[in-house]
Amino acid sequence: MRAVFPGSFDPATQGHLDVVRRAAGLFDEVVMCVLTNPKKAGRLPLSERLALLSEMTSDLPNVTVDSSTGRLLVDYCRDAGVGVIVRGARTTRDLGHELPMAHMNRHLSGIDTLFIPADPSLAHISSTLITSTRGR
Numbered sequence: 001m002r003a004v005f006p007g008s009f010d011p012a013t014q015g016h017l018d019v020v021r022r023a024a025g026l027f028d029e030v031v032m033c034v035l036t037n038p039k040k041a042g043r044l045p046l047s048e049r050l051a052l053l054s055e056m057t058s059d060l061p062n063v064t065v066d067s068s069t070g071r072l073l074v075d076y077c078r079d080a081g082v083g084v085i086v087r088g089a090r091t092t093r094d095l096g097h098e099l100p101m102a103h104m105n106r107h108l109s110g111i112d113t114l115f116i117p118a119d120p121s122l123a124h125i126s127s128t129l130i131t132s133t134r135g136r
């Protein structure tokens with residue numbers, strides 16, 4: 001089965017890498033797809049996010065990198081033949097935020113979301129905090 005791991009990846013982190021590594025062991029192919037999160041101001045240009053993702057996943061042969069702007073994740077899934085959505089979850093707060101999206105995505109498309117619990121040693125990492133604490 002082909003899975004998608006969607007996100008802003010602004011920037012991608014060791015936490016994202018751990019999740020995609022584990023997902024790559026479960027599915028035939030995992031596409032890391034950079035999407036727009038309307039609640040976040042973008043910082044890195046798309047080209048830099050994609051380059052970083054490609055570099056980080058270069059040792060994972062069944063992981064590919066893609067992007068999609070201006071449309072819903074479920075439309076991307078339909079066009080790309082994706083059967084499952086993968087998301088990492090660090091905390092119950094993450095799950096509280098993610099569950100309504102998972103419900104809506106399944107309602108719209110029938111596609112389920114698989115949550116991979118973050119490795120506790122990486123659970124403090126967030127793209128937002130990395131940007132605001134850069135250099136420390």
Ligand code: PNS
Pocket residue numbers: 006007008009035036037038040071072073074100101102104105
């Ligand atoms: O890394 P993020 O910012 O937590 O990722 C959130 C993202 C990009 C996966 C989410 O905002 C998303 O799916 N955006 C695409 C538009 C969409 O499908 N929105 C409806 C979700 S119910």
